Amino acid sequence: MRKVARAALQIVLYAGFAYAVGYLSFWPRYHYASPDMAAVKVSLSHAANHVKPCVKLTPQQIAELAPNMRRSVLCERQRLPLIFELDVDGNAALRIEALPSGLWSDGLSSVYERFDLSPGEHRISTRIRDTARTDGWDYVYEEDVTFAAGRYRTITFKPEKGGFSIR
Amino acid sequence: MAFLKRIIRLLFARAETVFDWSFGQRNSPLANLGALGWYFFWIVAATGIYLYLFFDTGITDAYNSVEYITHDQWYAAGVMRSVHRYASDALVIVMFLHILREFSLDRLRGRRFFAWITGVPLIWFVYMCGITGYWLVWDKLAQYIAIATTEWFDTLPFFGEPIANNFLDSTTLGGRFFTLMVFMHIFAPLFMLFLMWLHIQRHARARVNPPRPLALGTAISLLVLSLVYPAVSQGPADLDVVPATLNFDWYYLAAYPILDVIPGGQLWLILVGGSIFLSLLPWIPPKKSMPAAVVNLDNCNGCARCAEDCPFGAITMEPRSDGTVYDTEAVVNESHCMSCGLCVGACPTATPFRRATAIVAGIELPDQTMSELRERTIEASARFGAEPRVLVYTCNTANAAVLGDMGAQVITMPCVAMLPPAFIDFTLSRDLADGVMLAGCAEGDCFYRLGDSWTKQRVAGDRDPYLRKRVQRERLHLSWLPQGSARRRKQEFAEFIASLSKLPPPKRGSRNA
Missing domain, CATH: 2.60.40 (Immunoglobulin-like)
Structure with missing residues (x-):
């Protein structure tokens, strides 16, 4: 009798576990936005x-720059x-x-x-x-x-x- | 903090009474929460691999492939999808219960911090896996998650352009970000598995599989739930339509509605700050660690039983350093040692019968030596007032001190398994008591993880050092109960006293030993 009661309680607890998993997996529903809006x-x-306008460099200024840094316009980054x-x-x-x-x-x-x-x-x-x-x-x-x-x-x-x- | 722990402990104790009665202590879900976490992870992984066979990773075809999985192949892939989802949810449940329970039992402090702090990033990974999973279905819920998540991430100052632009409307929808989610949903669990492995690295014989009846029961529960209420999609995502009302998986998405109330930056602060606070819990308040076990080489013969029995992998066998004939010696890693004394209980030299030389075991706890334990046993015996005389060896966490009110003499140790079986023989054969009770934590839920298992095996003669056959087993009672079971402990003690009274009187020997 005691064994049956224990088994029955186990079934109830497993059912409760499944219910808890299933319920909060879907409900309560979440109302994210009003469907009327x-x-x-x-x-x-x-x-x-x-921040400052770009400055056009002269050919001489361009030549003074390192070869890999040469450009025709100098702009502040910001x-x-x-x-x-x-x-x-x-x-x-x-x-x-x-x-x-x-x-x-x-x-x-x-x-x-x-x-x-x-x-x-x-x-x-x-x-x-x-x-x-x-x-x-x-x-x-x-x-x-x-x-x-x-x-x-x-x-x-x-x-x-x-x-x-x-x- | 201590008060909070006590309250949570009390709630767990109530639940454990019901679960222990129904499932038995060893099979109780509450004693196997960590193992159940592993089990659900493997269910999710196995079902996920099957689902991936039928899943189309393109954003435009993903929904249709999930519909095929759910409806056309409902009997296999559909059930797999539901089990995949529900096992993921169950993983969240057991994860949080595991955290709460370990916290309430104080199994996070001192040298035990490692498992705790490696567990904190695991929480993030569980959520990363779950949320990216919902994303892949590309239904209305996925659409909401995509928008809310990217908007939330855009509150971080890392992105040049808002990543939410990927889900602005149907004309801007691109597959690249979606592909990233597919990638993350596959690789995040792999990294999570690595973290899970790391999480148990300082646990010898970590329990990663729940007992078979429990595994079967939970699997059947999830399967029945999947058949009765299969997981389905919520209509295809349409970025031009507002997903107004959604069926929500609160296990994974509970933080999202908070974004309706507070700015995303504040939610980051709460979650990251909360994680840092959680990581610091092992040191709040600071706890003084007990001195680690010490090896006495003169008495260590390198038998390796201590290393075999250490629940925290703190003992290794190394080549002999003292030039004796033995091959190996035990070496204690102090940063891993929990000072539980299980190694002392395993040491064959820890015998109280020795007379010629001082009692020094091959491995000892410096502040609780075998010599002192012998003295405490003899002194306790001298204090008995009434018969039958029952000597109770108990651990710090079992709360068996209440038995002192019932006439027992109680000797407390870090763990019951610290008691070498020879002490039981010593106590009874030298007539120091009429009966011996070993009162420990619940079965399968020892504070030091393996104390109950080793004690039972030693008493049964299945594990060295075993209890000698000459010891009358009727005079020995093993009591395994969870914390806060004082009433049940007293009841067991009373039953033991009654059974002792029915036995013929023991042969009286010298009480002075």
Whole structure:
């Protein structure tokens, strides 16, 4: 009788183990985002201008350089931060100053943001300043975009492909 | 810290009572958590190899190949997929229980730190294996994991461009990063296996296989779970669609929702800081180590029994250095020695019967010599007030001191297996007691790993040095109980007393030995 009770308890404990494994493997469900909202991803990587403008070297200056270091233009490595702004329907949604990457601050400045937005049509305005200017913008873009619930829209920026695009 | 350990210990003790009764001490899952971890790892590895035969590593075809595995070949690959997943989950369960239990039993401190600190990176590897595995299915959950993980990694200042760009939308989706995940899901477990090997390096005869009944029981549980509730995908990933609600594997993904609340950088700080804190636990607070065992070459004949019995691989046999006729001598590695005394119990020269010369064993604990143990035995015998006189040899962790209230004389040592069997013979043949009780930790769960096994084998005559046949086995009781089992220990003692009372009186000899 005692042996049967022990075996029965073992079955119960094994069942409890399987239940614990199975339950937390699926439940409770995780609500990552509201299905009633649209989502926007902003991603751009862009090198801002150098802190000081590049200097064109004279032939004599070029000749003075070591043969493997010769170049026609001399640029400081450090770059400016990239200023990025995004408005939705005229209201500020993002204001970001992205620092250049790299140990010498000579790399790309990157912006990656994700936020929710109510579905429907919205006016999206984006701006970038990548030079040393203190006012005004180097790239400006505006578009009326329709956002659908439960779907992503992606805002990217590639100057070589015409600047901003919203997909 | 001590209070926390006591609370956790208490909870485990409660659970152990139930598990020990049902499974038996040796087969209890709680006494085999480390071995179960190994077992689940091998299940995951074996099922993973089978699944890989049918898995397409291209990002566009991965989902379809997993669907084939799950539905078209449900009877084999589908079941394998479910077992693969559930065994991975079970691995997380036993891993954390193992950590908690070893912590509560204080089996991480002093010279035992090595297994603990090599275990900490293992936690990271378990998660790396699990998370990359979910990634490979390339369903909605994988999509979420891909985005959340890359966004989290982008909070580190290492990447020139955000790696989350790889999963920006369906037009930017590339296979390179996915291929990296496939690579990691294969090679991370291999490195994890190396770490698991390292984890047990200072454990002689490390238990890497659970007892067969337990292995069978857990395997059947996972198989039944896989058949009743098979693991399925959550629809193909679509980077243009928000994966709003997900069935979540909380064993592996519990940290992800935290990213909704705190920035990724803070989560890194918590996890890395937590790991560093965990690694430092063996030294919080600092613990003074007992002096390591010392070899007395004059009495060491190089029999190697101490090296054979050391649970921590702290003794090696080296060429003789004293010019005697013996080939080898025992050498103790002090940085590995736990001062458990199991080597002393194994030494054939550790006999209390010697009269002509001083009692010095071939290997001894400097602060608890055999000579002192003999004196303590004789002194304890002189203190008996009532009959039957029972001498209890116990270890530091077994909490058998309570038996002193029941008339027993209790002699405490680091481990019961430190007692050479000759001492039992000595105690009974010299009429120093009517009965001897060896009270140790639970079976298969000795604080010093192998003390219960060696003691039982020595008493049974299966392991040198064995207990002489002339010793009346009715006058010897072995009591193996987990910590905090004072009531059960008293009950066993009372039963032993009762059984001794029924025996004919022993032949009285000299009590002065």
